[in-house]
Amino acid sequence: MKRLMRFxxxxxxxxxxxxxxxxxxxxDPDTSFNRVVMLEHYRDALIKPAYSAAAAEAAALxxxxxxxxxxxxxxxxxxxxxxxxxxxxxxxxxxxxxxxxAAEQGVKKSLQEELSTFPVNLSKVDQILAGxxxxxxxxxxxxxxxxxxxxxxxxxNQSSEEVLxxxxxxxxxxxxxxxxxxxxxxLLAVSNQWQSYGTExxxxxxxxxxxxxxxxxNQFVGSFEAIKNFKFGLPLGLRPGQIAAEPxxxxxxxxxISFRLAKAHFDAIAEVYRGKDESKALKAYVNSVxxxxxxxxTTEAQLALIENLFDNQNVNLDMEEMILTNPQxxxxxxxxxxxxxxxxxxxxxxxLGIAITFSxxxxx
Numbered sequence: 001m002k003r004l005m006r007f008x009x010x011x012x013x014x015x016x017x018x019x020x021x022x023x024x025x026x027x028d029p030d031t032s033f034n035r036v037v038m039l040e041h042y043r044d045a046l047i048k049p050a051y052s053a054a055a056a057e058a059a060a061l062x063x064x065x066x067x068x069x070x071x072x073x074x075x076x077x078x079x080x081x082x083x084x085x086x087x088x089x090x091x092x093x094x095x096x097x098x099x100x101x102a103a104e105q106g107v108k109k110s111l112q113e114e115l116s117t118f119p120v121n122l123s124k125v126d127q128i129l130a131g132x133x134x135x136x137x138x139x140x141x142x143x144x145x146x147x148x149x150x151x152x153x154x155x156x157n158q159s160s161e162e163v164l165x166x167x168x169x170x171x172x173x174x175x176x177x178x179x180x181x182x183x184x185x186x187l188l189a190v191s192n193q194w195q196s197y198g199t200e201x202x203x204x205x206x207x208x209x210x211x212x213x214x215x216x217x218n219q220f221v222g223s224f225e226a227i228k229n230f231k232f233g234l235p236l237g238l239r240p241g242q243i244a245a246e247p248x249x250x251x252x253x254x255x256x257i258s259f260r261l262a263k264a265h266f267d268a269i270a271e272v273y274r275g276k277d278e279s280k281a282l283k284a285y286v287n288s289v290x291x292x293x294x295x296x297x298t299t300e301a302q303l304a305l306i307e308n309l310f311d312n313q314n315v316n317l318d319m320e321e322m323i324l325t326n327p328q329x330x331x332x333x334x335x336x337x338x339x340x341x342x343x344x345x346x347x348x349x350x351x352l353g354i355a356i357t358f359s360x361x362x363x364x
Contacts, residue, residue, distance in 0.1 A: 100194070114145060
């Protein structure tokens with residue numbers, strides 16, 4: 001027994017030391033990059049302007065709804081559609097900053113879940129429009145927000161005349177006003193809170209799981225994953241367990257601007273990576289660490305390839321029709337997005353020493 005103990009004790013000591021050196025928390029890389037300046041750049045040049053713009057568009061949408069429901073007309077309905085489109089496009093620039101004031105708090109879900117859950121639960125919305133009750137603060141997030149507003153004003157394969165006729169219902173008018181006011185209120189609240197939260201955001205410049213850098217990076221990557229998985233993968237039928245395309249799962253399928261939104265969202269992701277000033281953005285941060293220059297080059301090459309694939313298509317194409325008749329160009333975009341996951345996710349996380357704190361189900 002003593003001979004066995006003499007053999008095993010050194011082995012156990014080695015194993016214990018090895019475990020102590022392999023903690024889940026990643027170490028900060030050796031870099032002189034100024035993360036405080038980076039966070040200031042994101043706060044002032046991207047985050048606050050994005051929320052401010054989205055809040056302003058949502059306020060205009062809510063006002064347009066009040067005016068339209070007071071006296072429904074074809075002109076008013078067209079104005080509603082225009083204001084809605086402007087709002088959801090502005091939201092593409094803000095949706096990835098789903099932390100801080102926009103994060104889940106208690107029973108309240110994140111702003112992203114509250115504003116842009118899709119697909120819309122049509123049976124729930126139809127029950128409301130038929131005379132049911134509604135509550136913009138309940139758990140039915142798939143029956144409110146920007147995509148439910150879309151369904152109410154665009155209809156499901158209905159003409160503008162048919163939608164306008166449906167607004168003879170006082171319930172539909174009240175519901176639309178409530179939906180628009182809720183979106184405007186939530187966006188304004190988050191935009192206003194960033195005026196004070198901005199200081200806390202900049203000062204929390206570490207890379208641990210509770211830091212601003214970690215929150216920014218994880219939401220950035222999570223937002224990229226949402227484009228790949230939910231705006232392309234699911235409707236194309238390319239996610240695990242799917243056996244066929246499911247275009248009913250598209251975002252914004254009633255307005256037929258699914259592709260336009262996906263492109264706007266991807267462009268916003270690329271802008272966050274590069275920043276308004278590249279010397280103060282995530283790209284520069286990656287470039288400052290050992291091995292970073294190679295990853296930056298690989299990332300830029302893949303971004304350019306994806307951007308070219310988007311640009312090769314008409315931004316106003318009907319994505320649902322394309323999925324049914326000519327899906328290959330969309331499949332090509334999804335394929336290149338999938339290839340790019342490694343750059344933004346595993347490689348970038350490893351080089352910067354920032355742990356991935358969300359699960360996308362990709363296994364990478």
